[in-house]
Amino acid sequence: MIRGNLKMPDVELAKKQGEDLLKTRVFAVRQSFSYEETAYHLPISYALTGVPVHDRKAALDVYSRTGRNPLVASESILADMTAVSGKEPAPYTGFISDTVIRKLGYSLVDGSILGLALVVGTPQNAGMAAAVCRELQEKYMLTFLAGKVIPALSGAGVRLGLEYRLIPLGSTPFYGVHFVDIIARVAMMFGGVPPGDTHRLLTYAAERARAIVIVFPGLTDEEIALVDGMRVLGFPILTPGGYQGGSWIQAGPEDIVRKGMEEKGIRVNVTAIPIPMGCSPAFEGKSIRKEEMYVEFGGGRSPAFELLRMRMPDEIRDGQVTVIGPEIGTMKEGSANPLGIIIEVAGRTMKKDYEPVLERRIHNFVNYGEGSWHVAQRDLIWVRISKEAVAKGVRIEHIGKLLASKFRMDFPQLIDAVSVTLITDREKVLAAKKEAEEVYDERDARIKGMRDQDVDTYYSCTLCQTFAPNHVCVITPERPALCGAISWLDGKIAFEMSPAGANQPVEKGAALNVRNGEFDGVNRFIKKASHGEIERCSLYSVMEYPMTCCGCFEAIALMLPEVNGIMVVNREFKGLTPSGMTFSTLAGTIGGGAQTPGFAGISKSYILSDRFLQGEGGIERLVWMPSQLKDELKDRLTKKLAEKGLAGLFEKIADETTAATIEDLAAFLERVQHPALAMKPLV
Numbered sequence: 001m002i003r004g005n006l007k008m009p010d011v012e013l014a015k016k017q018g019e020d021l022l023k024t025r026v027f028a029v030r031q032s033f034s035y036e037e038t039a040y041h042l043p044i045s046y047a048l049t050g051v052p053v054h055d056r057k058a059a060l061d062v063y064s065r066t067g068r069n070p071l072v073a074s075e076s077i078l079a080d081m082t083a084v085s086g087k088e089p090a091p092y093t094g095f096i097s098d099t100v101i102r103k104l105g106y107s108l109v110d111g112s113i114l115g116l117a118l119v120v121g122t123p124q125n126a127g128m129a130a131a132v133c134r135e136l137q138e139k140y141m142l143t144f145l146a147g148k149v150i151p152a153l154s155g156a157g158v159r160l161g162l163e164y165r166l167i168p169l170g171s172t173p174f175y176g177v178h179f180v181d182i183i184a185r186v187a188m189m190f191g192g193v194p195p196g197d198t199h200r201l202l203t204y205a206a207e208r209a210r211a212i213v214i215v216f217p218g219l220t221d222e223e224i225a226l227v228d229g230m231r232v233l234g235f236p237i238l239t240p241g242g243y244q245g246g247s248w249i250q251a252g253p254e255d256i257v258r259k260g261m262e263e264k265g266i267r268v269n270v271t272a273i274p275i276p277m278g279c280s281p282a283f284e285g286k287s288i289r290k291e292e293m294y295v296e297f298g299g300g301r302s303p304a305f306e307l308l309r310m311r312m313p314d315e316i317r318d319g320q321v322t323v324i325g326p327e328i329g330t331m332k333e334g335s336a337n338p339l340g341i342i343i344e345v346a347g348r349t350m351k352k353d354y355e356p357v358l359e360r361r362i363h364n365f366v367n368y369g370e371g372s373w374h375v376a377q378r379d380l381i382w383v384r385i386s387k388e389a390v391a392k393g394v395r396i397e398h399i400g401k402l403l404a405s406k407f408r409m410d411f412p413q414l415i416d417a418v419s420v421t422l423i424t425d426r427e428k429v430l431a432a433k434k435e436a437e438e439v440y441d442e443r444d445a446r447i448k449g450m451r452d453q454d455v456d457t458y459y460s461c462t463l464c465q466t467f468a469p470n471h472v473c474v475i476t477p478e479r480p481a482l483c484g485a486i487s488w489l490d491g492k493i494a495f496e497m498s499p500a501g502a503n504q505p506v507e508k509g510a511a512l513n514v515r516n517g518e519f520d521g522v523n524r525f526i527k528k529a530s531h532g533e534i535e536r537c538s539l540y541s542v543m544e545y546p547m548t549c550c551g552c553f554e555a556i557a558l559m560l561p562e563v564n565g566i567m568v569v570n571r572e573f574k575g576l577t578p579s580g581m582t583f584s585t586l587a588g589t590i591g592g593g594a595q596t597p598g599f600a601g602i603s604k605s606y607i608l609s610d611r612f613l614q615g616e617g618g619i620e621r622l623v624w625m626p627s628q629l630k631d632e633l634k635d636r637l638t639k640k641l642a643e644k645g646l647a648g649l650f651e652k653i654a655d656e657t658t659a660a661t662i663e664d665l666a667a668f669l670e671r672v673q674h675p676a677l678a679m680k681p682l683v
């Protein structure tokens with residue numbers, strides 16, 4: 001065996017010796033082994049031959065049927081090793097489950113992952129490995145790692161994990177075999193390749209799998225044989241030195257990624273944005289915890305909002321970024337500051353109708369920044385900038401540059417000019433926020449009057465799957481998205497603008513339960529879009545199969561069985577609710593893409609809809625809301641209640657001033673004779 005980089009191994013020679021060693025080891029595999037998290041048995045063997053391998057006999061049979069393929073041998077040996085010794089401890093992932101692959105498949109289709117890379121071996125220095133991996137992240141590649149490159153990256157402070165698109169498979173390059181079993185499953189799951197159709201598998205891998213392999217030194221002969229075996233799948237094998245001979249491509253560390261991607265025909269439309277932090281979807285799933293944060297904006301701690309407006313081309317200067325008010329340098333570490341984000345766009349094909357759909361992309365783009373984080377929408381946004389980013393020189397201005405560049409890059413067909421204004425002066429934020437609220441109201445009014453029964457098609461939104469992988473919003477005319485930022489009309493427009501995007505038409509199909517709003521077409525859609533996790537969804541019920549929740553909801557509706565009613569708490573309310581929990585505790589309990597009967601994430605405007613709480617008997621179930629939310633909705637809600645013959649109900653809805661605890665609430669409802677008390681029991 002050859003290890004280390006004292007001597008440059010000859011790839012051809014090492015490969016031959018490695019294949020012999022693999023043969024010896026595959027004949028020594030024990031009696032039975034399998035991976036729990038897959039329906040594809042040993043996926044490489046299954047894809048190549050159609051034989052489900054779970055024991056020594058089948059492993060040897062497949063090994064000989066595939067002409068002693070080193071990938072097949074390595075797969076059986078690794079499965080056997082895992083069965084005997086168990087999975088390696090964290091951070092290593094080992095075998096990746098089918099569920100994770102299904103989620104990744106969506107990103108491969110929508111272009112947010114451009115290709116896959118495997119990086120194995122022992123880098124000569126950690127800084128070089130970190131630079132290669134950063135370039136892969138910035139070029140929208142999903143990277144798998146195996147061997148000593150993993151501790152080298154961790155030692156250099158590189159964050160690893162699926163959320164960073166750097167997945168540490170295992171402690172030795174041998175674990176690189178999981179990279180191939182992932183591609184075999186992608187071919188069977190998404191590529192329509194039937195198990196056992198070797199020709200179609202190889203064609204799929206060569207033509208459709210956008211995969212490259214980067215090899216640092218330090219591989220054993222067996223590992224060289226395994227990696228070289230990947231050439232049969234059409235993956236270019238690149239090495240920054242340390243090997244000679246064979247068909248491996250030599251490339252310097254500075255251009256190894258570019259060369260590999262070119263070799264595989266992976267075209268990147270990503271131009272580096274000149275700001276002092278990385279910018280890529282690879283960073284979108286990260287969070288910035290309180291102790292990691294330098295400053296924050298909004299989130300109920302300071303006024304903040306975001307707004308995107310269309311302008312005439314001569315009204316804006318393309319690329320202009322203006323900061324009005326204090327910059328980060330004068331903000332106290334750990335402080336909450338006001339922020340207004342105003343994006344103005346112009347373009348020949350741009351339409352006013354597109355404004356809210358584009359505005360929602362601010363959320364994604366800010367999260368692309370390695371040290372910036374964004375949740376929620378409109379005047380509920382919450383933005384953080386990390387200490388690490390500020391130490392590297394990131395300023396408010398750079399968030400503006402990031403936004404201006406991303407809007408130009410991602411919507412070239414729509415946008416010819418973008419200018420960004422970031423306001424941090426408190427008075428000016430408050431004044432501009434008032435104007436923004438008028439725009440939000442105008443947008444909400446456009447959809448008024450449309451009813452769910454008037455349309456056969458609803459629209460989905462899966463933008464938040466980066467945070468909540470199984471979450472799917474279904475948006476109907478009478479049930480706006482739970483973030484309050486996307487109406488049915490916006491979903492329709494977004495689909496027109498980008499037919500392969502995150503908003504897809506949902507044929508509602510036959511009604512299964514009219515009262516709860518359960519439709520067979522919606523169920524079919526949800527099952528697929530939630531990667532098989534959610535089977536049923538009631539559009540109008542909190543209690544039975546409610547919609548999943550990401551983390552962006554404007555408010556939470558939850559049952560209070562003690563008083564036979566439903567309360568609503570909005571994001572801005574910081575106190576305890578009669579449920580004994582604050583909004584943030586509740587949000588932590590129900591977010592992440594889960595379906596939690598008894599709880600639903602909702603938009604504030606949904607409270608005014610005729611479909612609100614329909615499954616629970618109607619708005620007569622509403623027993624408690626924070627006083628600030630009551631005030632905000634007062635005019636519209638009293639009018640709505642009067643139309644429904646429920647005049648007087650508004651005063652019967654308690655708030656924190658009339659009922660702080662569940663006992664207070666029970667007494668209050670009794671006193672005002674709230675109709676919920678006489679309704680059918682909730683549970």
Ligand code: SF4
Nearest residue numbers: 461463464473481483
């Ligand atoms: S909350 Fe729903 S509608 Fe809003 S951005 Fe997220 S997935 Fe889309």
